[in-house]
Amino acid sequence: MSSxxxxxxxxxxxxxxxxxxxxxxxxxxxxSIDSEELLSRVRRNFKIDVQRRGAAIARRMIxxxxxxxxxxxxxxxxxxxxxxxxxxxxxxxKQALATAGMQSSDLSYVVAHTATPGQLIPPNVGR
Numbered sequence: 001m002s003s004x005x006x007x008x009x010x011x012x013x014x015x016x017x018x019x020x021x022x023x024x025x026x027x028x029x030x031x032s033i034d035s036e037e038l039l040s041r042v043r044r045n046f047k048i049d050v051q052r053r054g055a056a057i058a059r060r061m062i063x064x065x066x067x068x069x070x071x072x073x074x075x076x077x078x079x080x081x082x083x084x085x086x087x088x089x090x091x092x093x094k095q096a097l098a099t100a101g102m103q104s105s106d107l108s109y110v111v112a113h114t115a116t117p118g119q120l121i122p123p124n125v126g127r
């Protein structure tokens with residue numbers, strides 16, 4: 001890319017309005033479990049032995065613990081009612097508002113992010 005094109009791309013969008021991040025919030029579905037417990041639940045509840053492969057993957061992961069929207073007791077399990085995407089987003093927004101000392105009526109714009117847009121992990125939890 002030429003320097004003119006780079007300069008143009010850097011300055012192609014401007015707005016006179018200011019943007020401020022006033023509060024952050026996050027919400028995770030329940031208590032975290034470690035990789036060993038997850039693999040044990042899969043083996044015990046689903047009669048699928050993924051211990052060797054799962055342990056190898058767990059060793060390469062940065063995080064050794066994770067949270068899940070289901071208890072992993074049944075193969076096709078719905079999320080806990082309090083741990084749907086909408087409920088988790090609502091909890092995170094409430095935290096952000098509390099941090100900022102604001103009410104929802106004070107907001108003009110909300111930026112949100114989810115690692116699972118419209119799809120819960122594991123993908124079979126909504127069945």
